[in-house]
Amino acid sequence: MKRTGPTALIGLGVAGLAIGFLAELAAAGMGVAVFIPPLTLPITLVAVAVIVVAFAVPIRRAVRGRSVRRIDPFQATRIVVLAKACSLSGALLVGAGIGVGAYLLSRDVLPGGNAILLTALATAGAVILLVAGLVAELFCTLPPGDDDERTENVHVRSD
Numbered sequence: 001m002k003r004t005g006p007t008a009l010i011g012l013g014v015a016g017l018a019i020g021f022l023a024e025l026a027a028a029g030m031g032v033a034v035f036i037p038p039l040t041l042p043i044t045l046v047a048v049a050v051i052v053v054a055f056a057v058p059i060r061r062a063v064r065g066r067s068v069r070r071i072d073p074f075q076a077t078r079i080v081v082l083a084k085a086c087s088l089s090g091a092l093l094v095g096a097g098i099g100v101g102a103y104l105l106s107r108d109v110l111p112g113g114n115a116i117l118l119t120a121l122a123t124a125g126a127v128i129l130l131v132a133g134l135v136a137e138l139f140c141t142l143p144p145g146d147d148d149e150r151t152e153n154v155h156v157r158s159d
Contacts, residue, residue, distance in 0.1 A: 003137055004084055009091040009130070016095025017102075024103035035100060036115045042125030045093070049125075049132030052086050055079045056136035063142060076140055083136035090130030097123030 024034050059076050061067035101119045104111055 001080065001084075003141065004087045004134065008088065012088055012091040013095035013098075016092040016097075017099040018095075020096035020099025021103050022099075024100055028103075034103070034111070036111070036113075037097070037100070037118050037122035039118060039121070042121040045090075045122070045125035045129045048086065049129045052079075052083055052136045053132050053139070056083060056139035060139035063139075080137055080140040083133045083140060085133070087130050087133030087137060090126050090128075090133055093126035094123060094130060097126055 027034050056079055058067065058069070059071055059079060062069065062071040097119060101116065101123060104116055104119060110116070
């Protein structure tokens with residue numbers, strides 16, 4: 001599996017921005033209340049980010065040789081897929097948060113309460129999730145020297 005590239009992250013961020021802004025615009029146009037992220041959203045995003053990095057730390061220790069415990073390759077695969085999903089969904093949520101924030105700030109009358117603060121906190125939580133996903137994915141990567149040594153030790157027999 002390839003590591004998450006900047007193209008996918010930027011593309012999902014732009015798509016999230018468009019979806020967030022247009023969804024708020026459509027809701028306001030139909031007379032429906034606009035979406036204001038609840039306070040539990042950034043808390044949940046940060047908690048998921050901490051959990052993903054915590055799952056990846058034992059794999060990092062095993063890859064670096066600092067742990068004698070054997071890591072199940074299926075577990076490592078699941079964790080790296082979870083990390084990739086977190087980085088991609090974090091990019092989408094960052095874009096959506098920026099889109100919602102841009103819509104709220106573009107209004108003639110600013111929304112009451114702490115709608116802008118909650119949107120900024122949700123966007124910050126999404127950034128933390130994105131970074132944690134990329135860090136966890138990095139933790140699950142084998143060093144470049146390991147693959148080279150393994151291929152050098154394989155002898156192909158030609159008959």
